[in-house]
Amino acid sequence: MYTVYVLYSPKFKKTYVGYTSSLTNRLASHNELATKGYTLKFRPWIVLITEHYETKTQAIKRERELKSGKGREYIKTVLNKRFP
Numbered sequence: 001m002y003t004v005y006v007l008y009s010p011k012f013k014k015t016y017v018g019y020t021s022s023l024t025n026r027l028a029s030h031n032e033l034a035t036k037g038y039t040l041k042f043r044p045w046i047v048l049i050t051e052h053y054e055t056k057t058q059a060i061k062r063e064r065e066l067k068s069g070k071g072r073e074y075i076k077t078v079l080n081k082r083f084p
Helices: 025-031 038-042 056-066 068-080
Strands: 001-008 015-020 046-053
Touching: 001 025, 001 056, 001 068, 015 046, 015 056, 025 046, 025 068, 038 046, 038 068, 046 068, 056 068
Parallel strands: none
Antiparallel strands: 001 015, 001 046
């Protein structure tokens, strides 16, 4: 099982889209363990959206969709509902 996730940094108003087979470990990496990379600069991150997929291929496809223009609009809609 794979999870596509969208993280949000309320402090910096940034989003991050990714996929993983272990959301708990990946979130810990984004918030605590990583020593380099994009997400390091915008901590702390909260989980905004999660979607579950049976295959890695399906998860990668959805991740790409969320990184597209329509996907970014969807993320903005969710953000506006949760953080008006």
